[in-house]
Amino acid sequence: MIRAGLFFWAGSGQKSPMTKPTDQEIAAQARTAALVIAGGGLLAIFAPAIVQVLGLQPRYEMLFYLMSLAAFIWSLVVTWKLWQKTREK
Numbered sequence: 001m002i003r004a005g006l007f008f009w010a011g012s013g014q015k016s017p018m019t020k021p022t023d024q025e026i027a028a029q030a031r032t033a034a035l036v037i038a039g040g041g042l043l044a045i046f047a048p049a050i051v052q053v054l055g056l057q058p059r060y061e062m063l064f065y066l067m068s069l070a071a072f073i074w075s076l077v078v079t080w081k082l083w084q085k086t087r088e089k
Helices: 002-011 023-054 058-087
Strands: none
Touching: 023 058
């Protein structure tokens, strides 16, 4: 039963899960990581101004800093994985 499903899936024109990523997929992931880095940097830079304009407590400024730190860590992991994928070529 499973084999029949796999043969149908493989013959349907969809990518199999074991195919290597194309250059376009790698570039799309790199662009996403770049946008997250830029967004995290802008959030860290403008966090004091956002808090002041909105009249929020200072703890929200720390929350913005933690969000930008999470964005930087996520993008570091993504770029590391991209680097490993391109190294295999």
